[in-house]
Amino acid sequence: MSVTAAPGFVAAGCHAGIKRRKHDMALIATDDGRPVTAVGVFTQNRFVAPPVVLDRARLAASGGKAAAIVVNSGNANAGTGAKGMADAEAMSAAAAEALGIDKAHALVSSTGIIGTPLPMDVILPAIPKLAKKLSKAGGHDAAKGILTTDHVAKEAVVKGSTFTLGGMAKGCGMIAPNMATMLAYLTTDADVPRDALQRILRDAADHTFNTLNVDGATSTNDTVILLANGRAGAPNMQEFADAVHRVCEELTLQMAHDAEGMTKMVMLRVTGAASDAEARIAAKNIAENNLVKCSWYGSDPYWGRLLAAAGSAGIAFEAEASSVAYGGIAVSRGGIEIDHDRAAVATHMKNEKIELEVDVGAGGTGSARAIGIDLGPGYIKENSVTS
Amino acid sequence: MSVTAAPGFVAAGCHAGIKRRKHDMALIATDDGRPVTAVGVFTQNRFVAPPVVLDRARLAASGGKAAAIVVNSGNANAGTGAKGMADAEAMSAAAAEALGIDKAHALVSSTGIIGTPLPMDVILPAIPKLAKKLSKAGGHDAAKGILTTDHVAKEAVVKGSTFTLGGMAKGCGMIAPNMATMLAYLTTDADVPRDALQRILRDAADHTFNTLNVDGATSTNDTVILLANGRAGAPNMQEFADAVHRVCEELTLQMAHDAEGMTKMVMLRVTGAASDAEARIAAKNIAENNLVKCSWYGSDPYWGRLLAAAGSAGIAFEAEASSVAYGGIAVSRGGIEIDHDRAAVATHMKNEKIELEVDVGAGGTGSARAIGIDLGPGYIKENSVTS
Numbered sequence: 001m002s003v004t005a006a007p008g009f010v011a012a013g014c015h016a017g018i019k020r021r022k023h024d025m026a027l028i029a030t031d032d033g034r035p036v037t038a039v040g041v042f043t044q045n046r047f048v049a050p051p052v053v054l055d056r057a058r059l060a061a062s063g064g065k066a067a068a069i070v071v072n073s074g075n076a077n078a079g080t081g082a083k084g085m086a087d088a089e090a091m092s093a094a095a096a097e098a099l100g101i102d103k104a105h106a107l108v109s110s111t112g113i114i115g116t117p118l119p120m121d122v123i124l125p126a127i128p129k130l131a132k133k134l135s136k137a138g139g140h141d142a143a144k145g146i147l148t149t150d151h152v153a154k155e156a157v158v159k160g161s162t163f164t165l166g167g168m169a170k171g172c173g174m175i176a177p178n179m180a181t182m183l184a185y186l187t188t189d190a191d192v193p194r195d196a197l198q199r200i201l202r203d204a205a206d207h208t209f210n211t212l213n214v215d216g217a218t219s220t221n222d223t224v225i226l227l228a229n230g231r232a233g234a235p236n237m238q239e240f241a242d243a244v245h246r247v248c249e250e251l252t253l254q255m256a257h258d259a260e261g262m263t264k265m266v267m268l269r270v271t272g273a274a275s276d277a278e279a280r281i282a283a284k285n286i287a288e289n290n291l292v293k294c295s296w297y298g299s300d301p302y303w304g305r306l307l308a309a310a311g312s313a314g315i316a317f318e319a320e321a322s323s324v325a326y327g328g329i330a331v332s333r334g335g336i337e338i339d340h341d342r343a344a345v346a347t348h349m350k351n352e353k354i355e356l357e358v359d360v361g362a363g364g365t366g367s368a369r370a371i372g373i374d375l376g377p378g379y380i381k382e383n384s385v386t387s
Numbered sequence: 388m389s390v391t392a393a394p395g396f397v398a399a400g401c402h403a404g405i406k407r408r409k410h411d412m413a414l415i416a417t418d419d420g421r422p423v424t425a426v427g428v429f430t431q432n433r434f435v436a437p438p439v440v441l442d443r444a445r446l447a448a449s450g451g452k453a454a455a456i457v458v459n460s461g462n463a464n465a466g467t468g469a470k471g472m473a474d475a476e477a478m479s480a481a482a483a484e485a486l487g488i489d490k491a492h493a494l495v496s497s498t499g500i501i502g503t504p505l506p507m508d509v510i511l512p513a514i515p516k517l518a519k520k521l522s523k524a525g526g527h528d529a530a531k532g533i534l535t536t537d538h539v540a541k542e543a544v545v546k547g548s549t550f551t552l553g554g555m556a557k558g559c560g561m562i563a564p565n566m567a568t569m570l571a572y573l574t575t576d577a578d579v580p581r582d583a584l585q586r587i588l589r590d591a592a593d594h595t596f597n598t599l600n601v602d603g604a605t606s607t608n609d610t611v612i613l614l615a616n617g618r619a620g621a622p623n624m625q626e627f628a629d630a631v632h633r634v635c636e637e638l639t640l641q642m643a644h645d646a647e648g649m650t651k652m653v654m655l656r657v658t659g660a661a662s663d664a665e666a667r668i669a670a671k672n673i674a675e676n677n678l679v680k681c682s683w684y685g686s687d688p689y690w691g692r693l694l695a696a697a698g699s700a701g702i703a704f705e706a707e708a709s710s711v712a713y714g715g716i717a718v719s720r721g722g723i724e725i726d727h728d729r730a731a732v733a734t735h736m737k738n739e740k741i742e743l744e745v746d747v748g749a750g751g752t753g754s755a756r757a758i759g760i761d762l763g764p765g766y767i768k769e770n771s772v773t774s
Contacts, residue, residue, distance in 0.1 A: 047698025047706050047722065079691040079706075081723035114691025115724050220695050290677070290762070291770055298771030304466040304501025308607050311434025319434050319466075335434070336468035337502050375677070376771070377764050383678055384685030384763070 002155030003028055004139035005166030006189040008036075008229040012133035013145030016126035018074035018112070018119055025123070026145030027095065027130040028185055028227075029068040035105040036229040038066035039198040041205045043222035049078035050088040051108040052221060058092070058107055064194040067105040069185060069225060070095040070130070071146050072112075072123055073170070078220040079115035087118045094124050098131035109183050109223050111170065112148050143168040146183055149382060150258050156250035158243040163190035163232040165243045169251040182209060184224040184251055190240050191230030200241045201226045208248035212256055212371045213287040224248075256371045261378025264296045265353050265371060270310070272322070272359035273366030278315040282360050283370035285313035293375035299349040303332040310360050321361030328355060335361075389542030390415055391526035392553030393576040395423075395616040399520035400532030403513035405461035405499070405506055412510070413532030414482065414517040415572055415614075416455040422492040423616040425453035426585040428592045430609035436465035437475040438495040439608060445479070445494055451581040454492040456572060456612060457482040457514060458533050460557065464497035464505050465607040474505045481511050485518035496570050496610050498557060499535050530555040533570055536769060537645050543637035545630040550577035550619040552630045556638040569596060571611040571638055577627050578617030587628045588613045595635035599643055599758045600674040611635075643758045648765025651683045652740050652758060657697070659709070659746035660753030665702040669747050670757035672700035680762035686736040690719040697747050708748030715742065722748075 004011050011028045018024040030036055040059055042052050059066070070091055077084045088108050096103035110118065133141075143153035147170045157166040171182030192200070205224055226244070256265045268287055273279035286292055289309040295302040303324040311317050319335030327348030331340045348354065356372075391398050398415045405411040417423055427446055429439050446453070457478050464471045475495050483490035497505065520528075530540035534557045544553040558569030579587070592611055613631070643652045655674055660666035673679055676696040682689040690711040698704050706722030714735030718727045735741065743759075 045695060045699040046704040047694045047709075076691075079694060079719070079722055079724070081707075081721060083723075114695060115689075115719070220691075220698070288675075290766070294767050294770035297767060300771065302502075304463075304607075307434045307466060308432060308501060311607070312432040317433040320468075322434075332466070332502070334468060335466055336470075337466070375767060377767055379677070380681050380684060380762060380764055380767070383681035384687065 002139045002143055002157055002166045003168045003185050003187055004136045005157040006164040006187045008189055008231050009187040009227065010134040010136060010138060011142035012130045012135065012138040013141030013143070014126060014130055014133065017122035018072055023141065023144040023147070024072060024074045025126050025130060026071040026142035027068065027134060028142060028187070029099055029134055030229060033067055033099055033101050035062070035065035035067040036227050037192065037194050037197055038064055038225060038227050039194060039201050041202055041224045043220060045220050047220050049076055049110060049220040050080060050084035051077055051110045052223060053085065054088040054092060055107045055223065058104060062104050065105055066107050066227060067101045068095050068099055069107040069109065070127060071109040071183065072118070073146050073148050074112040075110060075116060075118050076112045076114050076221050077110035077118045080117050083117055087120055090120065091123060091127070094127040098128040107225060109221070111146065111183055111221050114220060139168070146170040149260055152258055154251050154254040154258070156247045158246050160235060160239050160243050163188055163235045163240065165190070165247055167247045167251055169255060171255045182222055182255060184209065186226040186244065186247060188228045189230070189232040190228055190235040191233050192228050192235065192240060196237065197226060197228055200244050204245045204248040207245065208252040211369050212252050213284060252371065256373065259373040260382040261376050261380070262373045263352070263376050264374035266296055267353065267355050268370045268372050269357045269367065270360060271357065271367045272361055272364060274316040274362045274364040275366040276368055279366040279368035281315050282310045282313045283368045285309050286358065287370040287372035290375055293372065296354065296372070296374035297376040301326045301331060301345050301349055303337070306358055307335065310358055315360065316362035318361035321363060323359040325357045326354065389526045389530055389544055389553045390555045390572050390574055391523045392544040393551040393574045395576055395618050396574040396614070397521040397523060397525060398529035399517045399522065399525040400528030400530070401513060401517055401520065404509035405459055410528065410531040410534070411459060411461045412513050412517060413458045413529035414455065414521060415529060415574070416486055416521055417616060420454055420486055420488050422449070422452035422454040423614050424579065424581050424584055425451055425612060425614050426581060426588050428589055428611045430607060432607050434607050436463055436497060436607040437467060437471035438464055438497045439610060440472065441475040441479060442494045442610065445491060449491050452492055453494050453614060454488045455482050455486055456494040456496065458496040458570065459505070459510055460533050460535050461499040462497060462503060462505050463499045463501050463608050466502035467504050470504055474507055477507065478510060478514070481514040485515040494612060496608070498533065498570055498608050501607060526555070533557040536647055539645055541638050541641040543634045545633050547622060547626050547630050550575055550622045550627065552577070552634055554634045554638055556642060558642045569609055569642060571596065573613040573631065573634060575615045576617070576619040577615055577622040578620050579615050579622065579627060583624065584613060584615055587631050591632045591635040594632065595639040598756050599639050600671060639758065643760065646760040647769040648763050648767070649760045650739070650763050651761035653683055654740065654742050655757045655759050656744045656754065657747060658744065658754045659748055659751060661703040661749045661751040662753040663755055666753040666755035668702050669697045669700045670755045672696050673745065674757040674759035677762055680759065683741065683759070683761035684763040688713045688718060688732050688736055690724070693745055694719070694722065697745055702747065703749035705748035708750060710746040712744040713741065
């Protein structure tokens with residue numbers, strides 16, 4: 001029940017008619033209609049969708065308070081201009097009216113195709129119906145209502161010593177640092193001041209969602225929102241931060257596992273960089289390299305392509321001091337292949353989850369993680385036609 | 388006869404045995420063994436292959452003089468460390484001995500797989516045989532000897548009013564700005580000082596080879612070399628620069644046409660950017676975006692993905708002032724879809740060559756071109772296994 005695991009939160013999902021058959025709307029709300037502390041992390045794309053513009057403005061105006069989030073899938077309400085902005089406002093107003101709350105506290109998300117106006121004729125009538133269905137048990141329906149090309153709902157819960165934290169997410173394509181087409185909603189009964197909550201969420205997103213790179217594409221709609229109602233009192237802050245990290249990590253791994261066309265999930269670690277920032281750049285360059293991604297699809301431990309990708313990342317790189325290991329087995333050192341157990345590497349490459357470590361040889365302590373996804377025919381099939 | 392079109396140059400190609408059956412070596416030389424003015428443009432990858440290291444050193448030491456270039460395909464001599472450096476030196480020395488020239492004037496290129504030592508046992512014996520076969524007519528054999536996964540040889544000739552300029556190239560994968568796995572060799576009888584020749588070649592490469600983006604991957608071996616023997620005297624410099632540009636452009640289009648798995652070649656123009664540099668960044672971000680590339684494969688005029696790619700390029704971007712046109716037909720303006728002739732756009736998208744224009748709305752005069760290639764199953768098939 002994920003997003004409704006913490007006391008004080010209810011949710012619902014339904015099929016409104018944006019998609020043909022599957023769930024396409026969700027509503028998350030506080031059970032008493034009262035606004036709670038709310039923080040968000042949003043896309044860095046400059047071609048930003050109206051719902052993201054609206055949420056940023058709402059959170060700024062309210063000083064970080066929200067009582068509900070209404071979400072539709074199947075249509076991103078992006079590339080929709082002034083009409084898109086009015087539609088996002090109308091969704092927020094409809095949710096506020098249905099729940100008897102101030103629209104200043106009603107946030108909105110959309111995800112799906114870009115460039116087509118929202119079908120408001122099916123969205124608006126669905127909102128009061130969703131409001132009537134709100135319940136503890138509705139969390140799973142809500143998790144289904146936010147999906148697009150995802151195959152499964154993504155949910156996670158952590159029970160702390162004094163608090164509960166639950167969350168749900170969607171996302172499987174157009175995913176790259178930072179965030180890309182992914183939505184995630186977390187709720188908790190912990191009492192955490194807004195600034196600390198924002199810092200904890202940003203930090204957790206950087207180390208989890210923002211390490212996932214499905215296709216190098218940054219979306220127009222990315223949104224992560226965390227609602228905290230404070231009923232459980234102030235938590236141990238370290239324990240709470242760890243819990244946020246854990247829920248985000250679990251949702252990230254579920255997204256990686258469900259990535260479009262994915263047959264391999266690659267846990268890539270870059271070390272030996274001049275700084276963590278340079279390590280992140282190298283990790284991104286490797287994880288987005290189509291030749292590298294094709295070699296993962298083919299279970300081919302082609303270390304030369306990894307070094308070629310690292311060497312073209314524009315960071316400090318020294319082949320002479322570099323190394324590459326697959327599944328903990330070093331295959332290259334000093335920029336050349338070394339004797340290694342080929343059978344063991346081949347066995348590791350057959351796994352769905354591949355472990356890869358690249359030392360870029362710059363002699364520093366900079367390191368970073370990226371979760372990469374292979375590039376196979378499934379991704380092309382999924383993305384070569386719109387509908 | 389391309390690379391031997393200009394008086395004073397001879398060439399040869401052969402099957403040495405690096406590949407199973409196809410031509411895998413080439414030799415280009417001056418017909419009298421005398422060194423001529425030589426300039427080069429090389430990969431910017433920091434994981435650089437030994438032959439590139441050698442050529443840079445040779446050209447610096449000789450003050451821009453060369454009499455021969457020996458090339459092998461099928462193996463990049465990259466990721467080969469000290470042995471790779473010694474092998475490149477040995478190829479240069481063998482060519483010098485076979486031709487009776489100073490090894491300071493014998494350049495070397497390699498292209499193919501990374502991380503495997505060169506099979507010197509088949510390469511060294513082939514070099515004297517190539518030297519004996521050198522002829523005017525050998526240009527086409529040489530053009531075949533440098534190919535890897537290419538399907539066809541790439542050659543171009545321009546006859547100026549006083550000079551002749553010919554060239555050959557290979558390349559169809561691992562191609563992105565700057566250059567990536569591509570080799571190109573140009574020869575001319577024009578008399579052009581080294582500095583001017585270097586400037587003209589660099590400028591031509593920037594506007595032709597460096598606008599081609601097959602897969603966002605920058606190779607370890609990229610090399611473009613231009614030899615000028617001066618026999619035809621000093622040319623009109625503008626005419627000569629135009630000729631270099633034209634030969635490079637023709638070779639670039641031939642490479643785009645032969646790109647791995649290619650079904651669509653996209654002539655992308657970015658306008659309205661704050662500067663040419665920002666336009667180039669946007670063009671690169673669009674041309675490398677896998678969602679955009681998949682939509683090209685699917686003949687889908689999905690303008691929203693183009694703007695999402697431009698908006699995440701980190702450049703000045705204003706959706707409100709942006710526009711997107713396919714085949715000269717505007718489909719989006721101000722970040723939203725506008726009424727347009729869908730049938731005409733659909734017809735244009737069926738072409739192998741698609742024309743695309745994206746105005747990023749920053750209000751500047753910055754513009755850039757990129758040649759993009761679609762992403763279809765053929766690319767994955769080509770790149771998911773090494774051999």
